[in-house]
Amino acid sequence: MTPSFDLKPLLVDGLAALRLSPKSETIDQLLEYVALLARWNATYNLTSVRDPRDMLVRHILDSLAIAPYLRGANLADVGSGPGLPGIPLALLFPEREFVLIDANGKMARFMREAVRALGLSKVRIEQQRVEAVQGSFDCVTARAFASLADMLALGGQLLAADGIWLALKGRYPEDEISALPVGFELAGSERLQVPGLDAERHLIIVRKTTIAA
Numbered sequence: 536m537t538p539s540f541d542l543k544p545l546l547v548d549g550l551a552a553l554r555l556s557p558k559s560e561t562i563d564q565l566l567e568y569v570a571l572l573a574r575w576n577a578t579y580n581l582t583s584v585r586d587p588r589d590m591l592v593r594h595i596l597d598s599l600a601i602a603p604y605l606r607g608a609n610l611a612d613v614g615s616g617p618g619l620p621g622i623p624l625a626l627l628f629p630e631r632e633f634v635l636i637d638a639n640g641k642m643a644r645f646m647r648e649a650v651r652a653l654g655l656s657k658v659r660i661e662q663q664r665v666e667a668v669q670g671s672f673d674c675v676t677a678r679a680f681a682s683l684a685d686m687l688a689l690g691g692q693l694l695a696a697d698g699i700w701l702a703l704k705g706r707y708p709e710d711e712i713s714a715l716p717v718g719f720e721l722a723g724s725e726r727l728q729v730p731g732l733d734a735e736r737h738l739i740i741v742r743k744t745t746i747a748a
Contacts, residue, residue, distance in 0.1 A: 691718070
């Protein structure tokens, strides 16, 4: 597939604003992912975002805004949908192992095709409910998946004892933070500035406490 080079200046400027400096081939892969997503989306309705330029901002740059906060060698992306934020992050960090989790069949099929087309040898797709997934991960990401309490109730078992959970949210979710389940605590939060996105974005960082969840 030919990458969408007309989007390249927008992507390059966005990456610079995020202080990210990926290799040129990684930039081309990110553009190829957008092109693949737009093509599949026309038939399979994977995302409500239709325009590739909007996809670049609302999906790619939004996902990559949390790149500086990733930790560890093995990561899980819960409720990954068409691979967000997992696939953009896996392209940026090809040395890390990623498991992308989504029970939806069409989402999983798309992710498998994207992983194949982009040569992501360290990415595995798990097509099942998050509570059924086995493993222990240094970092778990979740974007537009559920409330913090629901996320952790369903997938908290995936988090290693010293791992962190990175939840992408819009407005600062004060009520959700106050309702964190026993065994988890707020480790930090960051207001994210996503280039080209005129909306609030927050990263909520959660870790396990010494009390078992």
